[in-house]
Amino acid sequence: MQKSHLLRNQSGGRSRLTLWVAVAILLLTFWLGRHLLYTTWTLAALRVFWHENASQFIISQSNDNFDVTFANYSKAQVSAEPYQDLVPPILHHIALGDTEGRWKSRWGDSVQSCVDVHPGWESHIWTDDNASKFVAEKFPQLKELWDSYHYPVERIDALRYMLLYAYGGVVLDMDLKCKRGLGPLRRFSFVAPEAHPTGFSIGFMMASKENAFVGDIVRNLTVYNKQWLGLPYATVMFSTGCHFASVIHVYESNRTDLKILPGPLHSLNGRVSTPIFDHLGSSSWHSYDAKLIVTIGSRVNLIFFFFVGVALALFLRKKSLLRRF
């Protein structure tokens, strides 16, 4: 009787010690990884917070006196008149990783359709050469990051935000065929189409020059640059893609002027026709929803979450063991 009581006491003491060690490891891991945990949380919670006050930033007839069907606007309208034009008349298309100019045969028509409906606008095609020069000149502090991206799509996405910030104007995927002038939208300092099920698409964005929100996106490129779970798709979406940009939108203090064209009418998921575009839905990287042919990257974050998981499991197991004594 006495002996077994003694034994039980000893093993209880050992359990308690292990419990405290587990708690300490857990707390230390959380402390060391607190920034990563915060960014992870913001990414995970997008679905919960995206729709908060959505009626204020989703473009509508009642709030903005805007016809989202565009039926009331002329196809040739390239200015927001009588409203002030906040977005400068500049088109940006990105053709990174295409040294031989192959985009011309494949996407020449859709690119030209957008140039054609905006006569007199500046039009830029960004290739490896001029884009690299642009980043080095305008964002020298981000050049190393930009060069170090694992996946070409990350470089394309980061470039969209940088171009939009430095020049303002309209950033367009090459597989978007323009059906009409974007003039009516130029009265808003930022516009992007709603994505399904949350957030917005970055294949089409318009913004004023040096827009504060776009500046916040650019600044946070460094913060979100991780090999998320070591998975290519997650890495692209969370460090530079739609999911990342939508998270920055959610955490802006006043989202009223960060306008979103309502889905599903304007969503560019798949091969669709919206009031302003025919989305040709390419299967190459030119389109955002393209299948990403990429390899598994570094596992640093995976290891981090593995340890958090082990510490948690240890903690819970010891707790339930203790309860039995």
Ligand SMILES: *[C@@H]1O[C@H](CO)[C@@H](O)[C@H](O)[C@H]1NC(C)=O
């Ligand atoms: C189109 O314009 C007419 C007349 O200006 C207006 O009465 C109508 O409400 C508008 N429709 C939409 C959908 O904006």
Ligand SMILES: *[C@@H]1O[C@H](CO)[C@@H](O)[C@H](O)[C@H]1NC(C)=O
């Ligand atoms: C948010 O911005 C809008 C438009 O600029 C403004 O009318 C509104 O008062 C702002 N809301 C707050 C809470 O500051």
Ligand SMILES: CC(=O)N[C@H]1CO[C@H](CO)[C@@H](O)[C@@H]1O
């Ligand atoms: C959502 C988010 O993490 N936004 C951050 C962007 O970066 C600035 C600092 O550069 C942070 O203050 C924001 O919290």
